[in-house]
Amino acid sequence: MQKTFNNRAWLLVLPVVLSVAFSAIIPLMTVVNYSVQDILGPQQRVWVGNEWFVDTIRDAELRAAFGRNLLFSLEVLLLEIPLGILIALGLPATGWRASLALVLIALPLLIPWNVVGTIWQIFGRADIGLGGYFVNNVLSIDYNYTLEANDAWYTILLMDVWHWTPLVALLAYAGLRAIPDAYYQAARIDAARPWSIFWYIQLPKLRGVLLIALLLRFMDSFMIYTEPFVITGGGPGTATTFLSIYLSNIAVGQFDLGNAAAFSLIYFLFIQVFCYIFYTIIERVGQGSKG
Amino acid sequence: MKSQRRFSLGSIGIVLYFILLLLPIYWMFTMSLKTNEEILGSLTFWPQNPTWANYRTIFTEEAWYSGYINSISYTLLNTVLSVSIALPAAYAFSRYRFLGDNHLFFWLLTNRMAPPAVFLLPFFQLYQNVGLYDTYWAVALAHLLFNVPLAVWILEGFMSGVPKEIDETAAIDGYSFARFFFRIFLPLIRSGVGVTAFFCFMFSWVELLLARTLTSVAAKPIAATMTRTVSASGIDWGLLAAAGVLTIVPGALVIWFVRDYIAKGFALGRV
Numbered sequence: 001m002q003k004t005f006n007n008r009a010w011l012l013v014l015p016v017v018l019s020v021a022f023s024a025i026i027p028l029m030t031v032v033n034y035s036v037q038d039i040l041g042p043q044q045r046v047w048v049g050n051e052w053f054v055d056t057i058r059d060a061e062l063r064a065a066f067g068r069n070l071l072f073s074l075e076v077l078l079l080e081i082p083l084g085i086l087i088a089l090g091l092p093a094t095g096w097r098a099s100l101a102l103v104l105i106a107l108p109l110l111i112p113w114n115v116v117g118t119i120w121q122i123f124g125r126a127d128i129g130l131g132g133y134f135v136n137n138v139l140s141i142d143y144n145y146t147l148e149a150n151d152a153w154y155t156i157l158l159m160d161v162w163h164w165t166p167l168v169a170l171l172a173y174a175g176l177r178a179i180p181d182a183y184y185q186a187a188r189i190d191a192a193r194p195w196s197i198f199w200y201i202q203l204p205k206l207r208g209v210l211l212i213a214l215l216l217r218f219m220d221s222f223m224i225y226t227e228p229f230v231i232t233g234g235g236p237g238t239a240t241t242f243l244s245i246y247l248s249n250i251a252v253g254q255f256d257l258g259n260a261a262a263f264s265l266i267y268f269l270f271i272q273v274f275c276y277i278f279y280t281i282i283e284r285v286g287q288g289s290k291g
Numbered sequence: 292m293k294s295q296r297r298f299s300l301g302s303i304g305i306v307l308y309f310i311l312l313l314l315p316i317y318w319m320f321t322m323s324l325k326t327n328e329e330i331l332g333s334l335t336f337w338p339q340n341p342t343w344a345n346y347r348t349i350f351t352e353e354a355w356y357s358g359y360i361n362s363i364s365y366t367l368l369n370t371v372l373s374v375s376i377a378l379p380a381a382y383a384f385s386r387y388r389f390l391g392d393n394h395l396f397f398w399l400l401t402n403r404m405a406p407p408a409v410f411l412l413p414f415f416q417l418y419q420n421v422g423l424y425d426t427y428w429a430v431a432l433a434h435l436l437f438n439v440p441l442a443v444w445i446l447e448g449f450m451s452g453v454p455k456e457i458d459e460t461a462a463i464d465g466y467s468f469a470r471f472f473f474r475i476f477l478p479l480i481r482s483g484v485g486v487t488a489f490f491c492f493m494f495s496w497v498e499l500l501l502a503r504t505l506t507s508v509a510a511k512p513i514a515a516t517m518t519r520t521v522s523a524s525g526i527d528w529g530l531l532a533a534a535g536v537l538t539i540v541p542g543a544l545v546i547w548f549v550r551d552y553i554a555k556g557f558a559l560g561r562v
Contacts, residue, residue: 009384013384099550104313106546
């Protein structure tokens with residue numbers, strides 16, 4: 001659509017800017033404040049400059065948590081994106097079955113995050129949970145997510161796939177429905193195989209929604225907190241101590257505000273830069289294929 | 292012949308996926324109908340002596356049901372606020388170019404990326420200083436942070452689908468902007484408003500970390516109430532499961548009403 005240049009449009013945007021800025025900029029400034037001072041008491045604070053930042057970057061445990069979280073996000077994306085596309089391709093397109101499928105698929109998305117944790121905490125237990133019982137007694141694999149590091153990791157991963165694949169599937173489904181019928185008719189005339197229809201028509205047309213899915217899933221899995229906190233509490237040991245859990249341990253548990261603030265700024269910056277680069281690359285690629 | 296087989300393979304996969312999807316939820320539901328003796332005693336696929344006792348506890352004790360009322364109150368407040376301030380902004384993004392519009396949009400989206408765990412303390416201090424701590428308003432305002440960008444994004448997509456000629460015709464016919472917006476424009480994007488409201492409701496309903504931090508007694512959300520099930524004698528699994536099941540109900544009701552618009556809502560998004 002041809003848009004006219006009009007700076008008075010800022011007046012319409014103003015309520016949004018003000019309300020978001022209130023909850024975004026003031027807390028962010030407080031964090032910046034913590035990150036350069038040592039807060040000893042309500043009235044006592046010492047300027048420490050970049051000491052917290054240097055400290056934080058050298059913290060081996062923090063680096064481990066960072067690496068763990070990066071690996072987790074990578075695994076989440078590799079599992080959820082292809083699975084979501086597959087599900088979207090398999091869903092019925094019209095009729096009551098489509099409505100029912102959409103409602104059922106969206107169900108995990110509407111469960112409060114701590115309840116998602118509770119569901120899997122119950123489901124995975126060997127004594128009272130169906131999932132844990134099945135793995136232990138039917139598949140006879142020794143499985144206990146509160147003791148075994150690997151089991152805890154896979155439980156969280158499986159929970160995240162269960163919880164968030166529906167979002168990818170819904171996005172992909174919406175993208176598929178938006179493809180005009182003419183494309184499929186042309187493909188039929190050319191006697192194209194299903195695989196080439198997918199590769200040359202459906203996948204390129206899904207680029208937009210998949211970008212959203214990727215960004216949302218990356219951002220959210222990188223700051224995962226509530227669910228592992230409920231299921232494993234970060235354990236056993238540090239096996240599922242993701243970044244947010246580690247950060248809140250040092251901020252709330254040990255009250256090391258300086259360290260926590262310094263790292264959360266680095267953390268925030270990292271996600272922003274990553275998303276910006278990613279966003280720009282995909283936009284460029286998209287423009288190239290259009291022209 | 293070949294395509295027939297592919298189709299059936301796909302259907303089996305989908306059915307299998309739905310079973311796996313529903314199994315954990317089913318498990319929690321059956322657990323909520325069992326007594327604690329049965330839960331801890333033996334593994335049963337359905338309750339042997341179904342009991343509503345867990346639900347009765349939740350509906351009769353004020354400490355329990357007030358949690359649900361609080362959660363629903365701030366969620367609705369947030370939904371109304373998000374949609375009403377996002378409407379004019381989305382209109383601006385869909386109709387005009389202005390200084391810094393793309394940067395502003397990316398900035399709005401970046402607010403979804405702030406790691407919540409460490410921003411809790413600043414949030415707590417901020418809302419205590421402005422005197423909103425432990426009110427519905429505190430949670431509703433804090434949730435604007437991630438709901439408003441999303442609302443603007445979805446609404447903008449719907450508004451861009453309405454031809455600009457409609458705006459111009461209305462202006463020529465002597466409609467004032469306010470009258471045009473409410474009488475003509477809003478009815479045209481009705482379904483978009485519905486979808487947006489749904490997503491705002493959903494994200495505000497599932498977020499509990501901020502909600503728990505910004506409240507203590509008067510506006511305590513259901514998530515905080517659920518920790519009551521842990522006592523000296525262990526966890527009351529049946530009650531915990533019943534409370535969990537009840538948190539799914541409002542979302543399931545809302546989704547039923549907007550089921551036909553969900554797919555459309557994303558398809559018309561900005562990207």
